[in-house]
Amino acid sequence: MPLLLLTNDDGVHASGLQALADALRELGDVWVLAPEREQSACGHALTLHRPLRVAEVGERRFAVNGTPSDCVNLGVLGFLPERPVLVMAGVNHGANLGDDVTYSGTVSAAMEGTLLGVPSVAVSLADGGDFAAASRVARLVAMRALVAGLPKQTLLNVNVPAGTARGVRVTRLGHRVYSEKIVEQTDPRGRAHYWIGAGDPQWEDVEGTDMGAVHEGYVSVTPLHLDLTNHRALARLAEWQHGLSAQLRGAPRPRPRRP
Ligand code: MN
Numbered sequence: 001m002p003l004l005l006l007t008n009d010d011g012v013h014a015s016g017l018q019a020l021a022d023a024l025r026e027l028g029d030v031w032v033l034a035p036e037r038e039q040s041a042c043g044h045a046l047t048l049h050r051p052l053r054v055a056e057v058g059e060r061r062f063a064v065n066g067t068p069s070d071c072v073n074l075g076v077l078g079f080l081p082e083r084p085v086l087v088m089a090g091v092n093h094g095a096n097l098g099d100d101v102t103y104s105g106t107v108s109a110a111m112e113g114t115l116l117g118v119p120s121v122a123v124s125l126a127d128g129g130d131f132a133a134a135s136r137v138a139r140l141v142a143m144r145a146l147v148a149g150l151p152k153q154t155l156l157n158v159n160v161p162a163g164t165a166r167g168v169r170v171t172r173l174g175h176r177v178y179s180e181k182i183v184e185q186t187d188p189r190g191r192a193h194y195w196i197g198a199g200d201p202q203w204e205d206v207e208g209t210d211m212g213a214v215h216e217g218y219v220s221v222t223p224l225h226l227d228l229t230n231h232r233a234l235a236r237l238a239e240w241q242h243g244l245s246a247q248l249r250g251a252p253r254p255r256p257r258r259p
Pocket residue numbers: 009010039040041092093106
């Protein structure tokens with residue numbers, strides 16, 4: 001049986017992770033390596049400045065005092081008896097859509113797997129949804145990924161709507177409208193403190209996005225790659241290369257033009 005590595009950012013005891021493990025059992029040898037406590041919105045953080053400890057909490061289930069990316073790094077690079085053929089992260093409690101994927105520990109775990117050369121899928125469930133149903137979707141996607149493989153350096157970000165899904169849409173990331181403000185409050189000792197991310201996110205309502213698909217009741221499957229380069233901007237910034245190089249070598253600065 002091929003080895004499957006499961007992790008999440010809600011913690012090793014989260015019910016979404018348990019549902020995913022149950023659903024994937026027939027596809028392979030399921031090993032769970034997950035944070036000992038919730039790490040939502042930890043992004044792609046790695047723990048480099050203290051040792052990581054791994055505690056066995058069940059059969060092939062381990063709690064790590066680190067982040068989801070730590071778990072994948074450990075699992076792929078030698079903690080497990082063999083290299084996993086697939087990394088599955090989730091099922092996350094709450095959707096991971098659009099610009100928010102950069103904050104997500106769930107999606108970052110799949111990024112880490114992809115960086116290490118293992119096909120990886122992140123699965124998240126919209127509020128009010130059913131983990132068992134989402135895990136059945138996850139199993140179908142996992143089977144396809146195992147049989148057909150994934151495009152190079154590409155992970156899948158899967159979001160499952162609440163209720164019965166109307167179908168599946170392959171989507172691109174949507175964009176947030178950052179209209180919310182920080183919330184400033186005063187504590188009992190008269191000092192100011194702040195809450196960020198406290199409002200309901202607003203989204204650009206654009207056809208073809210992950211947000212749009214989930215909003216309409218479809219499972220969203222978004223292929224993500226890790227090349228953050230803006231390839232179209234390369235040409236536009238080419239002149240910076242010459243100008244900055246010349247300045248670095250001490251050439252006179254171009255004079256600002258007078259009107
Ligand atoms: Mn989470």
